[in-house]
Amino acid sequence: MKRCLRIRVVMGRDRISELPEELLLKILSFLPTKTVISTSVLSKPWRSLWKLVPKLEFDSQDRRTAENVGRSLLLHKAPVLESLHLTGLCDDIDVGLWAGIAFARNVREFLLQVWIPFSMPVTFPSSLFFCDTLETLKLKNPPIEIDVPSPVSMKSLRTLHLEYVTYKDDESICNLLSGCPNLEDLLVHRGYPNNVMNFVIVVPSLKRLSIKDFTGGRNGGYVINAPSLKYFQIERLSGYELCPIEDAPELVEANIRNVSNIVNEKILGSLKSAKRLSLDLSPLEIKCPAGAIFYQLVCLEMYTHKAKWWNLLTIMLDSSPKLQVLKLIDQNQDSSKDGVVGGKWKEPKRVPECLLSHLETFVWTRYDWRREEEKVVAKYILRNARRLNKATFSTRPIESKKKLEMLNEMNGVVKASYSCHLVFE
Template sequence: MQNVFVANCHLYKLQWNINRSSNRVAMNEEGRISELPDALLLQILSSLPTENAIATSVLSKRWRSLWTMLPKLKFDCDYNPVIHDDNIDPRVFSENVLKSLALHKAPVFESLHLKFAGEYDCLDVGMWMATAFARGVRRLVLDSFYQEEQTVTLPSVLFGYNDTLEILKLKCAIDLEFPSRVCLKSLRKLCLDQVHFKDEESVCNLFRGCPSLEELVVDRYSNADVATYTIAVPSLLRLTINDLNQEGGYGNGGYVINAPALKYLDISGFNGLGSCLIEKAPELVEAKISYVSDITNENILESLTSAKRLILHLSPLEVKVPTGKIFDQLVFLELCTYEIEWWNLLSIMLGSSPKLQILKLTDVYLREDKKNPDERIWNPPKCVPECLLFHLETFVWIGYECQRGDEKEVAMYILQNARQLKKATISTKRIEMGMLEKLEKRREMLNKLASVLWDSNSCQLVFEST
């Protein structure tokens, strides 16, 4: 690694001297670095922007085609190593990309990353993609930023058959239309960031054509394209959906998720949708559900009963809480204490999770102006939950508010009834040393919590400041 660092320093110095036309010093630096083996030089070039790596081809015969063996290429239409010009001719950029791809001859084409404006037409983008596909590229990133609201439509014919692409990331000003068959035979990971589908058929055709897909990441505005976003992928193991539309969707559309092999689920920002229906996920291990509210028809919590780890940042008033359902595999639970009536969700989850071992309560905002702090009243379960009596070993509370009645009652109840507890960590918001009254009240509260432990000899109680 030291040799690479030293060589990098020489290479940057060489480029700087060439720009300053110091020919004698530049030749000395070029001679020094050219003595290194090809493998090390390629490692050095890989750490440079692709445009800089290609520019080294003018140094000497030794460097002329060295860059063509780079396994990873990245082109940015906003980048120019000589001048910084926001009005770079799109045709020049497109021709440079095509020329570079034509000269490229690495035995394994690991990655191609293209960042371009929406003003490029589908012919340009199609030629880039076709060339990359012909070279067997394994990872393709198309990052198309908005240019005066212009977008580019990817040629659907290129998705008709491909057996080498493993990772595909599409971002922003890209339109997708798949009226017919799609076949991305080897695709394992797909990221769709604010891209637009023409219709629901296009969504279904894309996912149906990815038989090996294991990970899907979707960031979208739910009211921007299709009403019902259907994800039916039998092979899918990990699914992340971040709905960026905070104002709500169509009101009569939403999500349908059918992924029977799913092991990890993360959904966030579902607001005002008509539905969110998740088919049974018997293999689910971990799920994170946050900022979900006002969905007319949903079964989110009901679909998570096989999970071993749950992170729920939501209110029981804003989602349907199943009755009679048992989370009998759950060993880790995290709840957000900023949500309305979070304590009622806690009661339900404690009563429904007989094997729970780790409980984490957190206020992600660490705010003092929490909603109606004086009106919160917690009614503990009528019977002590089985998990507290026999299984809970770790209790963590981040952002504990000493002066809030509901938080005090919850903390005391858990410490008093968790008979197998081995460690409890209470983290409070930092109080300045000058605020003596608050410091004294916090000390009294923490002492009171310590006094109610079921067995102080078997549990380690830790107090921290956040």
């Protein structure tokens, strides 16, 4: 439904225009920028009101639209621009012009997501990295290149998203991040081309870090030093050296997915302070350092589509004495499990402490009761989890007869917890 600005005229009076300008600007800031600009034709008092609206969003569809965006930005007069979002098609010259105007207006949130036809990557003006009013910077898509030859200054920047931009060299990353002393949220998505060998992230204030890498790096790596880190996510990291995250005592949640061929096998040891973990790892490639204990871990989510995944489960159960919630997920949509080799799960020599005294919730999504190793794992947990309150099994669609067979088999397991409630979905 399209939103529009309605003006109510009562007894020949324009009542809305009598509202305080501050309130009018706040109302206009919730409307699409195209609609806001169109209000300039309503009456003389409205002719310039749009120029003071603190939030703007432009979507450029062609060359003519891009020129209109530039003209609109030049006419804008707000002393502080709270947010500016620029998306769509443009020429390389527009990037510098738009960003320059925004930063001159003391912009606090700047998003640039553009496509430049038939162009090499456009260098984001390094002079704009000296802006102490900017709090959020989001650069998206391949046409943008980061070239920062020397340290910068962005003292107010707290959120930085770099999605599939390119980088001139390793130093550009170091110089950019070193100039953001209050950065809290960093998102890095990388693709081709790749000019960075060592991606160094040294940010003492950083609380949230998300990395997604499609470059398939070789002879390079990530170095992460973020002692205030609370939320950490890595996805599709392949072939890199990942140095262990230096001490992160405040880590709350970590999500490690689609990681393979990692040179350094100490990923898990870097996450020992986490309270919640989501792991999509192969135990054939990733090992847990001897003696690593997840003393604070209360919720573990594991994916079961990798070869001998149950060996990693054994390690995690034995290393997580306070675990309360265990979730197993098979992300495959069909019944086949590509790459999963046969084998037999070996029960732990002693029952893990978490099963004896803490585990309360067990969830298995896309549980395949026909696979022997899955039945063995499920029955083991039911037989040994003394404080288990609820165990939920959801399966792929199966015929009623086979589902009844599964229900009878699971209900027949002697459970360690008399209060355990079995749920089948």
